[in-house]
Amino acid sequence: MLEYAWIIPVIPTVSFVLILFFGKRMPRQGSEIGIAALGASFVLSCVAVVQWIQHVDDATSEHGLGALRSLGKSLFLAESGAYAAVGPVVSTVEWFKIGAVEVAVGTQIDGLAVMMLFVVTIISLLVHVYSTAYMHGDVRYTYFYAALSLFTASMLTLVVAPTTLQLLVGWELVGLCSFMLIGHWWEEGANTNAAMKAFLTTRTGDVGLMIGVIVTFFAAGQTFDIVHINTVALEGVGGHTIWVVGASCLMLGIIGKSGQFPLHTWLPDAMAGPTPVSALIHAATMVVAGVYLGARLYGVFWQGFSIGDGGVNFMALVGGITILIGAALAFVQDDIKKVLAYSTISQLGYMVMGLGVGAWVGAVFHLFTHAFFKALLFLGAGSVSYSASHHSFDMREDMGGLRKYMPITFWTFLIGSFALAGIFPLAGFWSKDEVLATAGQGNYEIFMVVGLVGAFLTAAYMTRCVWLTFFGEYRGHGHPHESPRAITVPLIVLAGFSMVAGLANATALGIEKFVEYVEPHGEGFPEVFTPDFDLGLVALSNAIVVIAIGIGLFFWLDRRELRGLKGLTERSGAAKAGHTFLVNKYYLDHLYEQGIVGGIKGPIARASYWVNQRVIDGVVNAVGKGATAFGRVVYRYVDQDVVDGAVNGIAHETDQAGGLLRYVQSGRVQRYALMLFAAVGLLAVALVIFS
Amino acid sequence: MVLNQFLVLAAALFCIGIYGVLARRNGVLVLMSVELMLNAVNLNLIAFSAYLREVSGQVFALFVITIAAAEVGVGLAIVLLIYRNLHSPDLDRVDELKG
Numbered sequence: 001m002l003e004y005a006w007i008i009p010v011i012p013t014v015s016f017v018l019i020l021f022f023g024k025r026m027p028r029q030g031s032e033i034g035i036a037a038l039g040a041s042f043v044l045s046c047v048a049v050v051q052w053i054q055h056v057d058d059a060t061s062e063h064g065l066g067a068l069r070s071l072g073k074s075l076f077l078a079e080s081g082a083y084a085a086v087g088p089v090v091s092t093v094e095w096f097k098i099g100a101v102e103v104a105v106g107t108q109i110d111g112l113a114v115m116m117l118f119v120v121t122i123i124s125l126l127v128h129v130y131s132t133a134y135m136h137g138d139v140r141y142t143y144f145y146a147a148l149s150l151f152t153a154s155m156l157t158l159v160v161a162p163t164t165l166q167l168l169v170g171w172e173l174v175g176l177c178s179f180m181l182i183g184h185w186w187e188e189g190a191n192t193n194a195a196m197k198a199f200l201t202t203r204t205g206d207v208g209l210m211i212g213v214i215v216t217f218f219a220a221g222q223t224f225d226i227v228h229i230n231t232v233a234l235e236g237v238g239g240h241t242i243w244v245v246g247a248s249c250l251m252l253g254i255i256g257k258s259g260q261f262p263l264h265t266w267l268p269d270a271m272a273g274p275t276p277v278s279a280l281i282h283a284a285t286m287v288v289a290g291v292y293l294g295a296r297l298y299g300v301f302w303q304g305f306s307i308g309d310g311g312v313n314f315m316a317l318v319g320g321i322t323i324l325i326g327a328a329l330a331f332v333q334d335d336i337k338k339v340l341a342y343s344t345i346s347q348l349g350y351m352v353m354g355l356g357v358g359a360w361v362g363a364v365f366h367l368f369t370h371a372f373f374k375a376l377l378f379l380g381a382g383s384v385s386y387s388a389s390h391h392s393f394d395m396r397e398d399m400g401g402l403r404k405y406m407p408i409t410f411w412t413f414l415i416g417s418f419a420l421a422g423i424f425p426l427a428g429f430w431s432k433d434e435v436l437a438t439a440g441q442g443n444y445e446i447f448m449v450v451g452l453v454g455a456f457l458t459a460a461y462m463t464r465c466v467w468l469t470f471f472g473e474y475r476g477h478g479h480p481h482e483s484p485r486a487i488t489v490p491l492i493v494l495a496g497f498s499m500v501a502g503l504a505n506a507t508a509l510g511i512e513k514f515v516e517y518v519e520p521h522g523e524g525f526p527e528v529f530t531p532d533f534d535l536g537l538v539a540l541s542n543a544i545v546v547i548a549i550g551i552g553l554f555f556w557l558d559r560r561e562l563r564g565l566k567g568l569t570e571r572s573g574a575a576k577a578g579h580t581f582l583v584n585k586y587y588l589d590h591l592y593e594q595g596i597v598g599g600i601k602g603p604i605a606r607a608s609y610w611v612n613q614r615v616i617d618g619v620v621n622a623v624g625k626g627a628t629a630f631g632r633v634v635y636r637y638v639d640q641d642v643v644d645g646a647v648n649g650i651a652h653e654t655d656q657a658g659g660l661l662r663y664v665q666s667g668r669v670q671r672y673a674l675m676l677f678a679a680v681g682l683l684a685v686a687l688v689i690f691s
Numbered sequence: 692m693v694l695n696q697f698l699v700l701a702a703a704l705f706c707i708g709i710y711g712v713l714a715r716r717n718g719v720l721v722l723m724s725v726e727l728m729l730n731a732v733n734l735n736l737i738a739f740s741a742y743l744r745e746v747s748g749q750v751f752a753l754f755v756i757t758i759a760a761a762e763v764g765v766g767l768a769i770v771l772l773i774y775r776n777l778h779s780p781d782l783d784r785v786d787e788l789k790g
Binding site: 665666667668669670673674677 | 709712713714721759782783786787788789
C-alpha cells in the first residue's frame with residue numbers, strides 16, 4: 001500500500017469530477033459519492049498507517065533492537081538514536097523536465113505523511129456525514145459536496161508531496177477550495193468579502209512561500225526534492241545566510257496559511273462559511289497546511305533559525321505572540337464560532353512555537369490531537385445553531401441553558417473543551433505538555449511561560465463559552481431539541497478520539513508512538529531531543545487550568561447572566577479601554593483596511609502629511625536654500641554652457657542629418673521600389689565586376 | 692534542350708514587370724506587374740528544373756504560385772481599401788507616410 005498511496009488523493013479527485021457531472025442526478029444529490037469516496041480513502045489511509053508501523057518495526061528489528069525493545073521498552077525510549085533510520089517510501093513518476101532538472105510527482109510516505117493522511121481523511125469523512133444533515137436543502141448542496149471532495153483531495157496531495165513544487169500545487173489548491181467554501185453563501189456581500197479576504201491574506205504569505213521554494217531550489221543545488229533539501233540544509237551547504245533567507249520566506253507562507261500574527265485576521269472572518277467547512281478548515285485541511293510545511297521542511301528551519309541553539313528565534317516568537325493574542329481575543333467574542341476561531345489561532349501558535357523551540361514531536365502531536373477536539377467543538381457549535389438557535393451563533397442572544405435540551409451535544413462539547421483546555425488525561429493535555437516540556441528543557445524557558453499563560457487563558461475563555469452556551473436560562477426564541485443522528489454520531493466519534501488520542505504519545509506512561517513512528521530518524525532530520533517526563537510541569541499546567549476554570553466559573557456563575565462583565569467594563573476605565581481594544585481586535589483590521597488598503601486617504605497618510613509639512617519640509621527648506629545658491633552657479637556655468645552646449649550641438653547635428661534624409665522618405669511605395677531595384681541593380685553590377 | 696530562350700523570355704518578362712511596378716499609377720496594374728515578375732521567376736525555375744532533370748525547381752515553382760495567390764488576395768484587399776478611402780486607385784496619392 002505504501003507504494004500505491006497515490007490512490008488515496010486520487011479517489012476524492014475522481015469523486016469531485018463525478019459529483020460535478022452526475023451529482024444532481026443521484027438520489028441524494030451527490031453526497032453519497034463524496035461519502036463513499038472519503039470512506040474508501042479513510043480505509044486505505046488506515047491500511048497505510050498499519051503498514052507503515054510494520055515497515056518501521058521490520059527495520060528496527062533488522063537494526064538489532066527488536067529483542068531489546070520487547071524486553072524493556074521504556075528504558076530505551078528516552079535515549080536518542082535508539083531507533084533505526086527509516087527513510088520514507090517514495091514512488092514517483094517524472095512530471096516534466098527542464099534541462100537537467102527533473103521534476104517528479106508522486107508520493108513520499110513516512111510517519112508524518114501517514115499521520116496526516118489518517119487525520120485528514122477521518123475528519124473529512126465525518127464532516128461529509130455531518131453535512132448531510134447540516135446542509136440539507138441547501139441551494140448548492142451538490143456543489144458543496146464537490147468542493148469538499150476537491151478540498152480533501154488537495155490537502156492529501158499536499159501531504160504526500162515528495163517535492164516542494166507538488167507541495168506548492170496542493171497548497172494553492174487548498175487556498176482556492178477554502179475560498180470557494182468560505183464564500184459558499186455568496187448571496188450575502190459579507191460572505192464574499194470574507195472569502196476574498198481569506199484568499200488575499202493567505203496570498204500575501206504565499207508570495208513568501210513561492211520565493212522560499214525558489215531559494216531552497218537553488219540553495220540545494222537545483223532540486224525540489226524535500227529530503228534532499230533538508231539534508232543539504234542541515235549540512236549548511238552554501239552558507240548559513242541563504243538558509244536564513246529561505247527559512248524566513250517559507251515562514252511567511254506559514255504565517256499566512258496558519259493564521260499567525262500578524263496575518264491572522266482572515267481566520268475569524270472565514271467563519272462566514274458553513275460550519276462543517278469551518279471544522280474542516282480549522283482541524284484538518286487549510287490552516288494545518290502551514291504547520292505541516294514547517295514540520296516537512298524542518299531541516300531548513302532548523303538551519304535557518306538556528307533552532308538548536310536556544311534563546312529566541314523568529315519562528316518561536318511568532319508562535320508565542322500568536323498564542324497570547326489569539327487567546328485574549330477569544331474573550332470578547334459573542335459569536336461562538338469566532339471564539340473557536342481565535343482559539344484555533346492560539347492553538348496554531350502552540351504548534352508553530354513548538355516547531356520554533358525544537359519540539360517537533362510536540363508540535364506534530366498537537367496538530368494531531370487538536371484536529372479532533374477542534375473539529376468536535378466546531379461541529380458542536382454547528383449542532384447548537386442547527387437545532388437550537390435558528391442558525392445564529394450569538395451566545396448571548398440566542399443560546400444558554402441548552403444542556404437540558406441537547407445532552408449529547410453538551411457532553412461532547414464539554415469533552416472537547418476540556419481537551420482543548422488541556423485537562424488530564426484528555427488529548428490536549430498530552431500534546432500541549434509535550435511542547436511545553438521540550439521548550440522548558442531546551443533553553444526556551446521564556447516560551448514555556450508563554451505557553452502556560454496561554455493555557456490559563458484557554459481554560460478561562462472556554463469556560464465562558466461553555467457557560468454562555470449551555471448553562472443559565474435559554475435566551476433564544478425557538479424550541480431547542482437534540483440534533484439528528486447524522487450530526488450526533490460524528491460528535492460522539494470525535495469525542496472518543498478527543499479522549500484517547502493523547503495516549504498515542506503519553507510520555508508519562510512510557511508510550512511514545514510519535515517518537516517511534518512519526519518522527520523521521522533518518523537523514524535530513526535534525527537530532528531533536530525528547531524531553532523527560534516532568535511531573536512538576538504537569539502539575540503546574542493542570543493547576544493553572546483548574547484555577548482558570550474556577551475563576552471563569554466564579555466570574556460568570558456567581559453573577560447571574562453577564563452583569564459581572566458589564567459592571568466591570570463600566571466601572572473601571574482601564575478594563576473598559578482593554579475591552580474596547582480587544583473588541584476591535586487590536587485594531588489590526590482597522591490598520592489593514594484604513595492604513596494599508598485605504599492608505600492614501602487614511603489617518604496614516606494624514607499623519608505623514610503633517611509630519612511632511614512641519615518636520616520634513618523645514619529641513620528640506622533649509623537644505624533647499626543652500627542648494628539653490630549652489631545650484632545657480634552650477635546652472636549658469638556648468639549646465640548652460642557645457643552640458644547644454646553638448647546636448648544642443650548633438651541635437652542640431654541630428655536635425656540637419658534628418659533634414660537631408662527626409663527627402664528619401666517620400667511616402668510613395670513606387671519610390672521605395674525604385675530604390676530597391678536600383679540597389680539590387682548596383683549590387684548585381686558589383687557582383688559581375690568583382691567576381 | 693536549349694536554355695537560353697527561356698532565360699531571355701523570363702528576363703524580358705521580369706523587366707516588363709519592373710517597369711510596371713515602378714511606372715504604373717493604378718494599384719491594380721502594379722499588382723499585375725508583380726504577378727508578371729513572379730511568373731518570370733517561375734519560368735526560370737521550371738526551365739532549370741527541366742534542364743538539370745531535377746524536380747526541386749518545380750516544387751519551388753509550386754510554392755511561388757501558392758504564395759502569389761495569397762499575395763494577390765492581400766494586395767487586392769489593400770487596393771480596395773485605398774479606393775474606398777481616396778476614391779481612386781492612384782498610388783501616387785497614397786503618401787501619408789511622407790517624412
